[in-house]
Amino acid sequence: MCDCKDEKGKALDAVLDEYGRDAGSLIGILQKTQDIYGYLPSDVIYYVAAQTGTTPAKVMGVATFYTQFRLEPVGKYLIMLCKGTACHVNGSDRIEAAITNELGIQNGETTKDGLFTLKNVACLGCCSLSPVMMINEETFGSLTPDKAVEILNEFKKRKEEIA
Amino acid sequence: MRVVVGQGSCGIAAGAGKVYNALASLRANPSDFSLETTGCIGMCFLEPIVDLYEGEDLKARLVHVAEGDAEKIVNAVLQNNLDELKPMMISDDDASFLSQQTRIALRNCGIIDPTDINSYKAKDGYMALEKVLKTMTPEEVIEEIKVSGLAGRGGAGFPTWFKWNAARGSEGDEKYLICNADEGDPGAFMDRAVIESDPHNLIEGMLIAAYAIGASEAIVYVRAEYPLAIIRLENAIAQAKAEGIIGDDIMGSGFSCKFRYMAGAGAFVCGEETALIESLEGKRGMPRLKPPFPAAAGYKMKPSNINNVETFANVAWIINNGGEAFAAMGTEGSKGTKVFALTGKVKRGGLVEIPMGATLRHVIFDIGGGIREDKKIKAVQMGGPSGGCIPERLLDTVIDYKALSATGAIMGSGGMVVMDESTCMVGMAKFFLDFTSKESCGKCVHCRIGTRRMLEILTRIVEGNGKDGDIELLEELCNAIKDGALCGLGQTAPNPVLTTIRYFRDEYEAHINDKKCPAGECMDLLHYRIDPEKCKGCTMCARNCPVKAISGETKKPHVIDESKCIKCGHCMTLCKFDAISVE
Numbered sequence: 001m002c003d004c005k006d007e008k009g010k011a012l013d014a015v016l017d018e019y020g021r022d023a024g025s026l027i028g029i030l031q032k033t034q035d036i037y038g039y040l041p042s043d044v045i046y047y048v049a050a051q052t053g054t055t056p057a058k059v060m061g062v063a064t065f066y067t068q069f070r071l072e073p074v075g076k077y078l079i080m081l082c083k084g085t086a087c088h089v090n091g092s093d094r095i096e097a098a099i100t101n102e103l104g105i106q107n108g109e110t111t112k113d114g115l116f117t118l119k120n121v122a123c124l125g126c127c128s129l130s131p132v133m134m135i136n137e138e139t140f141g142s143l144t145p146d147k148a149v150e151i152l153n154e155f156k157k158r159k160e161e162i163a
Numbered sequence: 164m165r166v167v168v169g170q171g172s173c174g175i176a177a178g179a180g181k182v183y184n185a186l187a188s189l190r191a192n193p194s195d196f197s198l199e200t201t202g203c204i205g206m207c208f209l210e211p212i213v214d215l216y217e218g219e220d221l222k223a224r225l226v227h228v229a230e231g232d233a234e235k236i237v238n239a240v241l242q243n244n245l246d247e248l249k250p251m252m253i254s255d256d257d258a259s260f261l262s263q264q265t266r267i268a269l270r271n272c273g274i275i276d277p278t279d280i281n282s283y284k285a286k287d288g289y290m291a292l293e294k295v296l297k298t299m300t301p302e303e304v305i306e307e308i309k310v311s312g313l314a315g316r317g318g319a320g321f322p323t324w325f326k327w328n329a330a331r332g333s334e335g336d337e338k339y340l341i342c343n344a345d346e347g348d349p350g351a352f353m354d355r356a357v358i359e360s361d362p363h364n365l366i367e368g369m370l371i372a373a374y375a376i377g378a379s380e381a382i383v384y385v386r387a388e389y390p391l392a393i394i395r396l397e398n399a400i401a402q403a404k405a406e407g408i409i410g411d412d413i414m415g416s417g418f419s420c421k422f423r424y425m426a427g428a429g430a431f432v433c434g435e436e437t438a439l440i441e442s443l444e445g446k447r448g449m450p451r452l453k454p455p456f457p458a459a460a461g462y463k464m465k466p467s468n469i470n471n472v473e474t475f476a477n478v479a480w481i482i483n484n485g486g487e488a489f490a491a492m493g494t495e496g497s498k499g500t501k502v503f504a505l506t507g508k509v510k511r512g513g514l515v516e517i518p519m520g521a522t523l524r525h526v527i528f529d530i531g532g533g534i535r536e537d538k539k540i541k542a543v544q545m546g547g548p549s550g551g552c553i554p555e556r557l558l559d560t561v562i563d564y565k566a567l568s569a570t571g572a573i574m575g576s577g578g579m580v581v582m583d584e585s586t587c588m589v590g591m592a593k594f595f596l597d598f599t600s601k602e603s604c605g606k607c608v609h610c611r612i613g614t615r616r617m618l619e620i621l622t623r624i625v626e627g628n629g630k631d632g633d634i635e636l637l638e639e640l641c642n643a644i645k646d647g648a649l650c651g652l653g654q655t656a657p658n659p660v661l662t663t664i665r666y667f668r669d670e671y672e673a674h675i676n677d678k679k680c681p682a683g684e685c686m687d688l689l690h691y692r693i694d695p696e697k698c699k700g701c702t703m704c705a706r707n708c709p710v711k712a713i714s715g716e717t718k719k720p721h722v723i724d725e726s727k728c729i730k731c732g733h734c735m736t737l738c739k740f741d742a743i744s745v746e
Contacts, residue, residue, distance in 0.1 A: 026445035027428050031387070065447040065604075066428030068387050084349030085544060085580045086506035088594050097731065101709060122431060122598065123349035124388060126173050127506035127580075128207030128513055137390065139176035 004047050011036045012044065016051050023052040026062050030069060039070040067121070075110045075117040077135050077155050084123030086130040095131050096120065098145035102152055115159060116152070164196045164240050165216040169273055171203025171359045172391050173352075177210035178230065185233035186213075196240050202360020202395075204273025205514030206260055209253065212273075215245065224258070225251040256532070257511065263530050265492070266516045267500050268316075268476035269353075272360035277395050280402040283363040289408060291482035292367050295374055296416035301331060304375040308478070310486030312498030317343055317434070317471030318549060318575045319651070320497075320564040326468055329458035330376040333466035340378035340420075341462065341469040342369055343439055344385040344392075347431040348547030349598065350578030353502040354472035356514055358385065358392040361476070362399035366422065368475030370413070371482060373420045376468050383424040384439055396424055431548075431602035435650045436469045437461075438604065449604045450650035471576070473502055493519035497563040501574065507544075507581035508535050515579075517562070524558040527581055538583040541682075542666070546575025548595045548602075549655035551662025552588060571662040573655070587684035588667040589674050593621040595659035599652065610653030613644040617660060626687045629675035634664060686730045689745055695720035697742035704734035704743065 004012055015032040019025040029048060034040055040063050049056040063069045079099065083092055096107070099118055103111050110117040126132045129141025133148065140151055168174075168183040186198055204212060209226035213236065216222060223245050225236065232251065239247040266272075276282040283289070295304055309324035330338060342365065346354040357365060369381045385393055400422055403409045409422040430448045432438045437451035440462050461467025477499060481489050490498045497519040503526060506512045510532035517526065523543055527533070534540050542552040551572035553560065560566050567574050582591070600614040617640050620633050641657035648654045664671060673679045680688040693704075693713075700718040705711075712728040715721030723734070735743040 022445075024445045027442065028425065028445075031426065031428065061447050062445070066430050068429040085547065085578065085594070086350050086512075088349075088591075089507045089580060089582055089586055094731070097729070121388070121429075122347065122602075123351075125346065125352035125355045126176050126207075127350055127352055127504060127578075128173055129176055129210075130506065132176070139172065141173075141176045 004044070008036050012047070016048070021052050023054040023058070026052065026054070026059065027066070030059070030063060034069060039073050042071070073110075075115050076159070077116050079116055079118045079152075080121045080124065080134040081107075081118065082122075082124040082126070082130070082132045082134070083120045084125075084127060084130070086127035087123075087132055090130040092131040094145050095133065095143050095148050098148050099133075099152065102149045115156070164222075164243070165199055165218075166196050166236070166240060167199045167201050167214040167216060169202070169204055169210065169212040169214070170200045171273075171356060172389070173203060173207040174210045174212065175391070177207075179211035179228075181230045182211050182213065182228050182233060185230045186237065189233055189237045196237075199276055200278060201274060202272050202277045203356045203514070204261070205269060205356060205516075206257070206273075206511075207513040208260075208511045209257060215240065215248075223248060224253045226253045226257070227251070260511045260513065260515075260530055260532070264516050265500055265518050267480045267489070268357065268364075268473050268502055269361075269514060269516050270480065271364060272356055272514075275361065277360050277362055278398055280363055280399070280406065283361070287483060288363055288479075289367055291479035292370050292408070293414055295371050295482055296414050296418055301375045301377060304371060304482070305331065307482060307486045308375075311477075311481045311489035312486075312493070313474065313477055313481060313489065314497065314564065315471060316473035316477075316501065316576070318348075318546065318573065320574055323470060323474055326458060326470070327372060327375050329456070330378075330466050330468035333459050335466040337380075337463075337465045338376055338378040339462045339465060339467040340369055340373040340376060340381040341439070341443070341467055342381070342383040342472060342475060343434060343436065343469050344383050344389075344472045345427050345433045345439060346386055346389075346472070346576065347434045347602075348549075348576045348578050350506055350544070350547055350580045351504045351576045353504055353514055353577055355386075355389050355392050357472050357476050358389070359395050362392075362396050363403065364476050364479060365396075365472055366399060366403055366409070368478035369422075370408070370420060371478050372468065372470065372475065374418055376466075378420060378468070380421040380423070382422075382443065382462075384433070384443060385424055385426055387426045387428055393424070393426055400424065430604070431598070432604045432650070432652050435652055438650065439469065440467065447604070449606045450652075452649065473577070494561065494563045494566075496565050497574075501562060501577060503577045503579045505531050505579050505581070507579075508538065508540075508583040508586070509533070509581040510535055519562050521562050522559050523553065523562065523579075526562070526579065527558065531581070534581065534583050538585070540581060541584050541586060542582050542588065544572075544580040544582065544591065544659075545578065546573035546655075546658070547578045548599050549573060549651065549658055550575045550578075551658045552582070552591060552666065553662070554666040557666075571658065571665055573658070585682055585684060587625070587680050587682035588663045588670045589621065589625055589680075590682070590684050592660045592663045593618065593625055596621055596656070599656040603652065603656075607647070607649040607653060609644045609647035610649070610656065613640055613648070614653070614656050616640060617644075617657070621660070624671065624674045625680070625685045627674070627678045627685075629671075631675070633675055634668065634671050638664065683745065689730050690725065691723050691728060691730060691732070691735065691743060691745050693721050693723055694742045694744065697740050699740050699742075701739070703737050703739070707737055708734055 433448040442448035698720040705713040
């Protein structure tokens with residue numbers, strides 16, 4: 001089990017304190033835990049269970065029920081491709097084909113260089129700009145397959161600039 | 164002059180943030196003009212929007228504003244010569260999108276600054292709460308809501324006063340007032356707009372409801388996918404707390420109410436009220452068996468009342484203007500206004516608030532401006548995964564809970580997705596079943612397995628492997644799931660299938676019997692061909708085919724290898740000789 005004594009572990013302890021180690025606040029605790037680690041590592045799930053006085057199975061149950069929680073690390077850029085009704089009607093399937101073709105990954109996968117993760121999501125609520133995708137906190141609307149690829153290339157460039 | 168930039172999620176996605184920053188950087192002196200933020204006015208098709216006000220007077224509304232336009236705007240404002248901006252101003256035709264609406268729930272959206280409580284107060288904000296706390300008994304509040312005829316705007320359309328009254332009448336030392344802001348219906352975004360653009364209106368409506376039922380705590384359960392809404396709500400709660408509007412002894416009335424929000428974690432089923440309660444308690448969001456209803460035993464098994472955002476957004480207006488004024492709008496059975504999120508293949512998409520009783524045709528054609536590229540409308544989808552597709556011939560149906568239910572669709576939360584001839588109705592049904600089967604929580608067999616079986620059948624139909632009897636089998640499954648599922652998600656999941664079979668049976672038959680998709684959308688039923696007579700052998704298609712499915716010698720007719728073709732249609736758009744066709 002995680003002894004959670006490192007930097008991240010200290011941050012996790014602060015989160016647990018904030019919620020009074022109450023299993024009734026499990027969703028909030030897991031959200032903030034994910035903010036710290038980027039995903040929910042299994043040893044951390046055991047630690048949270050022990051600290052909140054519940055079972056690892058219960059915590060795992062919650063973690064797997066909600067789409068927001070991830071059990072694997074994600075890429076630097078998380079692409080959330082909207083598959084809502086309006087986006088569907090306006091061609092989100094073709095956008096998905098362009099992204100998977102460009103990056104060589106399917107829904108839920110991460111590129112080998114760890115740069116992009118593709119995740120299909122239910123409605124992002126920007127229906128008037130459909131089809132829409134969100135990369136980290138930025139939203140891109142009125143996509144065409146070409147435009148989507150262009151945006152991905154810009155993110156690739158951003159990475160190079162930082163490097 | 165006040166320069167106001169619309170910064171809802173849609174506006175920001177369209178580039179409003181960049182416009183705002185450009186305007187800010189060009190303002191040499193804060194006294195030159197006042198630069199302000201507002202929420203979403205609901206004219207998403209024109210974003211980014213910049214409004215120029217003189218005091219409260221709107222002088223000009225600039226649309227599709229780009230970052231590069233900032234300099235022009237600043238110069239015009241400084242010289243007070245707005246004529247310069249004429250080319251950017253909204254057209255009369257587009258302005259009619261808004262002028263044909265009656266706004267109650269959205270009354271402040273796109274007008275006030277959602278980050279400033281004083282901006283809300285200047286529009287009679289918190290007056291209704293003060294009136295309620297100082298001059299009305301809880302029973303009088305419930306009576307006023309009863310007179311108004313307000314019904315739940317989240318989908319089911321249950322009378323609001325009845326729920327409040329039941330929660331009020333329940334025995335209990337602790338009661339909870341909960342706002343369902345888990346707007347999960349794909350295609351609906353009015354709740355997000357209200358929270359982003361007018362969060363204090365939601366808080367005020369909730370506090371009035373909390374007083375009416377005697378709740379000691381009010382909680383907003385908001386979707387995690389709405390980060391901006393969460394930021395604005397958090398900010399508004401902090402401001403209201405600082406002013407003594409939330410907390411102990413509110414406005415010196417003796418009434419106390421705590422207030423907080425919780426971010427959901429992504430589960431459509433949590434829009435169902437008992438699943439939402441389970442989620443609030445930190446568990447998997449699986450619906451409870453009813454009864455007991457939340458009014459008797461809800462959150463922490465205490466009496467609880469749950470309403471949707473749009474419902475609460477009407478409450479302060481009703482208290483200020485009287486229930487009768489609200490009831491004067493609408494139809495016999497459906498009072499007041501309803502907000503719709505108009506999207507899909509419509510020219511002007513955005514938020515539309517109109518009195519009940521208008522026809523669907525009015526919303527789509529008069530307000531929405533008709534269909535893009537002037538194509539023919541095929542259907543409108545209402546109510547999301549719980550609703551159905553209403554065909555063109557029924558567009559004169561009026562907006563009314565009963566009238567819409569009679570078509571097989573529902574009012575729902577107000578998603579209105581317009582579809583033209585190029586949308587396949589079987590594909591649409593499959594799309595929704597794909598959604599509901601993934602979102603099924605798995606608690607009851609009918610929903611968990613039934614939706615999966617339906618999805619399998621729909622999948623084989625769109626892939627060209629449909630069998631004789633599949634339509635009847637789908638209908639049988641639909642009825643079983645409707646009767647057998649535990650909660651609203653399952654009970655309504657068959658609606659998209661039932662309505663498409665009812666109105667578009669010929670499309671199902673074409674897929675099954677002729678292996679053809681009349682809308683030309685189902686990829687497996689499409690065949691791309693090169694006409695050897697027309698092909699000049701320019702090699703353009705072959706060079707650009709992403710999967711190298713096209714071959715042929717230069718200046719000789721090319722051929723497509725169907726086993727490799729992914730039907731992306733790229734070759735067809737590239738061919739200069741019109742030699743490639745699809746059937």
